[in-house]
Amino acid sequence: MQEEEYRSASQEVEPGKAPTMKVKLLSSVGDVRTYMVIFSKNDEVVSGLTEFALNYNVKSAHFHGIGSAFSLELGWFDFDRLQYQVIPMGIAEVTSFMGNITWLNEKPIVHAHATASLRDGIVKGGHLLALNVGPTFEVIVTVEPTFLYKKLDQEFQAGMIV
Template sequence: MKNTKAQQPSAGEDEAYLSPSAPVATGKAPGMKARLLSENPGVKNYVVILAKGDEVMSGLTDFARQNKVTSASFTGIGAFSHATVAWFDAHRKEYKLIPIKQQVELVSMIGDIALVNNNPAVHTHVSVASSDGTVRGGHLINAFVFPTLELFMTVYPTPLDKQPDEVTGLELIDPLSK
């Protein structure tokens, strides 16, 4: 897959797109804290708390790398000062960006971590609510925490790999690889 940054809208368009292979910036969650809650036959349960101003995808990617996470699932709640979610456009094989330029409550966050080329890759979807209760959501591109993000993660001992899908261009979990 190609590695591109967000494309700027063309003349007459108000939409921006992002390649699924765009890299996640790291080191942008300095307030993140984590604690191991339990460990049973290789399964670890963590609480991961992100602080005001931390960028979510950066923090989760850093956590996964630092803790050598090869497969995990997680859920979270909290709030964001602003975020960008996306919808996968199968025709373009890119994510259509949906900017959220206001304070929102994170009403649902669910995701997983698996390996792409032996590196942990975070994949998460969110639903967020505006002050009037309107809910928006999609694939999370970035989000900036305000005031907190409370996330519970289960890390599994069996690595999961993502493999390229020729039809979509996405990296998808293949539970039988390795």
């Protein structure tokens, strides 16, 4: 039997793990910008969105997307441990992907949830921990002009928007 793995709710993400990520501006209305962020084989999505936030002056944003993953890890928050229990998915079709970008400790934080289907059609969901792209992954990101900040909540050891 496989031992359960847990990860911190405040795990830092390094940019630079999505070297083939492409960004296209779709529209700009006032201070609101909408982009298509396109990931290719083996790009890591959370790292790429973190890098996108740094490079495109993102104060806050929300996003949604779809695609496939060669490797996907979701998490379920365990309130007793104050950590995410890792749900390894492996190869999967990501059927829903959504979240936001805010700031914590002067760094952008990507908070995403996803659902994904396995070969047999069973769907699992949770907090996105890691997603290494299959052939493609497409994310529409809407960047807002207002900064949103997070602060570490001591009770849950997780970032909360203030």
